[in-house]
Amino acid sequence: MAQARREKTRPDKAASSRDIGIDLGTANTLVYARGHGIVLNEPSVVAVRAGTTTALAVGAEAKETIGRTPGSITAIRPLKDGVICDYEAAEEMIRHFVRKAVPGRRTRTRMVICVPSGVTPVERRAIVHASTRAGAKSVHLIEEPMAAAIGAGLPVAEPRGSMVVDIGGGTSEVAVISLGGIVTSRSLRVGGDRLDSAITDYVRKEHGLLIGERTAEDVKIGIGSAWPVPDRPELETRTFTVRGRERVGGMPKTLQLTTADVRAALDEQVEAIIAAVRATLEECPPELSGDVMEHGIVLTGGGALLPGLDLRMASATRIPVFVADSPLDCVALGSGRCVEDLDTLGSLLAPAKA
Ligand code: ADP
Ligand code: MG
Numbered sequence: 368m369a370q371a372r373r374e375k376t377r378p379d380k381a382a383s384s385r386d387i388g389i390d391l392g393t394a395n396t397l398v399y400a401r402g403h404g405i406v407l408n409e410p411s412v413v414a415v416r417a418g419t420t421t422a423l424a425v426g427a428e429a430k431e432t433i434g435r436t437p438g439s440i441t442a443i444r445p446l447k448d449g450v451i452c453d454y455e456a457a458e459e460m461i462r463h464f465v466r467k468a469v470p471g472r473r474t475r476t477r478m479v480i481c482v483p484s485g486v487t488p489v490e491r492r493a494i495v496h497a498s499t500r501a502g503a504k505s506v507h508l509i510e511e512p513m514a515a516a517i518g519a520g521l522p523v524a525e526p527r528g529s530m531v532v533d534i535g536g537g538t539s540e541v542a543v544i545s546l547g548g549i550v551t552s553r554s555l556r557v558g559g560d561r562l563d564s565a566i567t568d569y570v571r572k573e574h575g576l577l578i579g580e581r582t583a584e585d586v587k588i589g590i591g592s593a594w595p596v597p598d599r600p601e602l603e604t605r606t607f608t609v610r611g612r613e614r615v616g617g618m619p620k621t622l623q624l625t626t627a628d629v630r631a632a633l634d635e636q637v638e639a640i641i642a643a644v645r646a647t648l649e650e651c652p653p654e655l656s657g658d659v660m661e662h663g664i665v666l667t668g669g670g671a672l673l674p675g676l677d678l679r680m681a682s683a684t685r686i687p688v689f690v691a692d693s694p695l696d697c698v699a700l701g702s703g704r705c706v707e708d709l710d711t712l713g714s715l716l717a718p719a720k721a
Contacts, residue, residue, distance in 0.1 A: 394536025528655030534670025
């Protein structure tokens with residue numbers, strides 16, 4: 368996974384463009400450079416020497432160290448629940464990624480940055496401040512569900528309700544959009560990380576085995592599913608062998624998990640996401656929910672890749688559900704559309720103040 372992501376980073380493609388869009392995700396950061404497309408895609412991780420703020424590695428290289436670091440190195444994820452929780456590490460990470468994506472002089476870089484719809488003014492200022500210190504000439508913030516919807520190709524400007532559900536690492540954002548604005552939205556702090564910890568908890572409780580967060584994510588991506596997929600019966604017979612440590616005794620042990628195990632582990636968190644979708648629909652003006660019933664719900668973000676999530680949500684809501692093309696890229700592509708139009712959108716998208 369980390370290898371694949373690293374290969375996606377193409378600094379050679381990032382030429383002199385000075386306007387960039389950043390999807391600053393809890394799990395992954397993507398940078399879109401004007402005229403070039405997505406030029407960087409790396410995990411949002413910084414490895415620092417313990418007790419200092421000196422970054423030893425950032426991105427893919429730093430993610431490799433999670434769970435494997437000696438005491439003197441700590442792997443930090445600067446964003447939690449979609450917002451900056453470690454300010455210095457976030458600034459360092461933004462600076463590093465911007466430098467990698469936009470080589471050369473960066474004094475005139477205009478940045479469009481996606482923020483979750485639920486962030487507070489203080490959190491918005493923290494993001495603007497960190498980006499300004501990382502070299503931005505101006506920073507425009509756009510709401511993540513809007514970027515996700517644009518990136519997924521939804522007709523956001525039309526007088527028609529469109530629903531997007533972006534399931535990231537730290538949060539899931541549910542929003543109904545019409546006429547270029549978010550009509551109702553909900554941000555819940557359940558995303559891929561919670562699914563991972565649900566697997567860790569399940570394996571500990573059911574099998575008395577302790578496994579790491581990286582292993583849990585590998586299990587989820589390897590054999591996770593939210594619901595059986597009739598067209599892909601082979602998914603039901605998959606197994607995944609995990610290595611961990613016995614809770615009692617502490618000896619290393621291996622265990623074979625099945626798709627059914629993982630589905631049971633994920634059940635409660637998957638239900639929480641579906642409940643948020645239902646609640647958002649209930650809050651939505653009837654004309655717009657009628658549009659959503661007709662045109663369906665679109666899933667974006669890495670969590671959209673969980674097999675069967677679309678089917679389960681469709682069954683629970685009785686609304687068609689579609690997974691966007693390249694769900695992991697939607698927010699970055701949406702911010703990219705704003706970057707390409709920055710000159711014309713300028714008045715609509717006033718720069719944010721630090
Ligand atoms: P963020 O925007 O918060 O950075 P992303 O949209 O990049 O998050 O999604 C990252 C999340 O998606 C991670 O929790 C990752 O484990 C999860 N993910 C990636 N691929 C899959 C997959 N095939 N099945 C389930 N979850 C996945
Ligand atoms: Mg995201």
